[in-house]
Amino acid sequence: MDPSRKRVIRLSVALAAALLLATALVYVSFTAGTKEFTASQLLSQGRPGQTYELAGTVLLGSVRHDGTSLLFKIRDPKLDVAVPVSYTGIVPDPFAGGRAVMVAVREGAGTTYIGQQNSLTTKCPSKYQAAAAS
């Protein structure tokens, strides 16, 4: 085969593969993604039955245990708003009152949000934080 024709075919195949990968990435990102809300956003924009990533800090003094369920409140980092969460599953070591956390939640029967099992992540101690923000 003509070498230049060969090069065009190779380039076309490579571009097609790249396009396919990019399309799949964009599709998966938008369809499999979960909206990330703070406590105040969750209260104002959250809809029943939908799952959201709730990010904020664990309200000091709010952590309790009920059997294997962990009950705590997540506070909005900027506003004085907190939402109660009931969570079961793996609790990472750094979890504690005052620590920044993220958990996937959906609206429960009452005012408490139900945390998705094993979805709790906490701020890692190796993260450097500006003194003003801590």
Added chain:
Amino acid sequence: MAIVGRALLILALVVALYGIGASLFGARSGRREWVDSGRRAVYALAGLATLAFAILEAAFLRSDFTFNVVAEHSSTTTPTFYKLAAAWSSQEGSLLLWVFLLSVWSSLILFLTRRRVREIAPYATAVLLGFGAFFTSLAVFFANPFATSAQAPAEGAGLDPLLLHPSMMIHPPMLYSGYTLLTIPFAFAVGALVTGRLGAEWIAVTRRFALAAWLFLGIGILLGARWSYTELGWGGYWAWDPVENAALMPWLCITAFVHSIMIQEKRGMLKVWNASLVLGSGTLSILGTFLVRSGILNSIHAFGASTLGVPFVSLIGAMVIGSIFLIVWRREQLRSEAQLESLWSREAVFLFQNLVLVAMVLVVFWITFFPLISQALTGTKVSVGPPAFQPFVVPLALILVLLSGIGPIIAWRRVTVANLRRGFALPIVVGLVTLIVLLVVPGGPSSRPFALAMFALGAFVLAGVAQEVWRGVSARRATTHDAVPLALLGLISRNRRRYGGYTVHAGLAVLLIGVAASSSFKHSTDVLLSPGQTARVDGYTVRYVRPVEAITSQKISFGAVLNVSKGGHHVTNVTTTRNYYPSQDPSDGLIGKFFDSANSDSAVGLDAGPLRDIWTVINVQTTPLDSLINQGNNVFAAYAPQVMTRAAKLPPGQAQQAMNGLWSERDLAVAEIARRFVTHPWQTEFLLLVDPMVTWIWLGALIIAGGGFIALWPIPVLARRRTRAAKPARPPASPAVPVREPA
């Protein structure tokens, strides 16, 4: 000493700025003395950064709490080993570590190349000093490690208990060494592009540093994974967290580079690609450093705001724009000297492997930054969790393993039928046999196609590497008549780059087999148990035998002895504990400070084996102790001030005695309360995992590191001279006896 430290940093900044000017002026005017002066500025920067870092370490060792970073990250009870490591647990100390490592590595490369690459070196020096000036200015203006308080606290806050892990001493310096070493090929690539000297020379002088960056960054990543597995109490080693990804991306990029430079060295091809990979790796290393500090992405690591965003984004922007400009400007000189002759050649395999690695970088980058991208596009942050990585990374990893098996076997330029038969027959047979055995064996992994494919491909790679090594040993024995171990040693020591690379490929196969097994066949259960009760996980019976507690000057430990059996046969006993370190939070009270869960960590009960790990962790709730703790707090809240007031009126010796008495009584009360965990045990939560072949991951990591060191180690000078003399103009298509390669 703080003022000396700060003065050293300011002087370091001045020296770096001077060095940039001297190097550029020397390069433009052709005056050698200015170029030399610029290089000496790098040595001076290294000296100043070393002194500044030594002052900071000395402050940690002395527990000098007038230094704010020492007061916030260490205490008198912090073990000496961890006092040293605490220096880089802070933002300020870690930036100083960055400057220190950057200046040391920069000095090393510039010393080694002081009589080589004379046109490129001044520009590389300026770029390296530019990085030095950037990070020094961050330490001077934004995050001063030598900030002090007029009133030093009597005791420091201590190091976060989760950082009390041996990895802490090695993991950050390894990562930072990797990041800083990546700036060296970046700087020389910029120098080569600016001067238009785009031959293989700049690659030859920086190749070893690129390899060292790859090695150190890889070790850092794997130590982080090990720390996560044994310390964080969640039972995993990789969470696709933004900060983990930030280290993975430059590692993947530089992995592609250390392969593709071989094609440029041998065939003069892929020059644009190589320059892009080096510039990309350098930029990603700064991005990785930034991500840990920015708080721009919510994740396990990255929370909180930082004042460093604007400077970092500016630097990254300048690096990206500058890199694109230089490559476009020099595109004519970057044209390949040869064409790819066949898709069935080692060059093509390296190229495919490069494409897979870069595709992985793009996938990881896109998903990691998707919350920011979605916010920019839709106004709402959308998180894409770990499951989004799997559909892309798993198939790409399978292709990568396949290519890492083909690469060492296939011939350069064009494969022949004879080469195919000779090289591929055994590995393919081994891979197929593995696949068939795993498919037919009862209870095998046939239900998990990706894991099954990884096992078969891993066997293919291991067989291929073993075959190549055996052929090399046989060829050597034919000429030297050495015993097999001696012949193997001789073979590796004279072909370190090649056999180091083969070892890395074997290690990668072992590691990914472990990852495939542990991620596909892990079993876990989360249970509440009282002493004597049992739980079942993956056919194992775990019995909570008895609670245990221990008190030392540093922590209170509540734990459990667990008996593990299978089919009525004893397997092992493991002990898992929850350690409580004294908190510095006054609201906890004099007794409660010893039971603060915010200041606790887990010690995993682990029975590791070649086929499975039994991993257990206890999650103690101290709620049953709350009433006693509150009672104790109340008693001591009333009693302690009385003793302190009385002591204040006594001579120092008696005052100390009175205070010692108070602390002894408090310690007795704490011990009495803690003992109730054993005397009045309550139902406790356990996370129990049976995780197959995790040991293979650590073993694979060790093999990879070993291979990296072999490839990095310089070959003896004599052998190098012989190699240069004997090196053919073009490599043979399929060497029967491995040729010696220059290091």
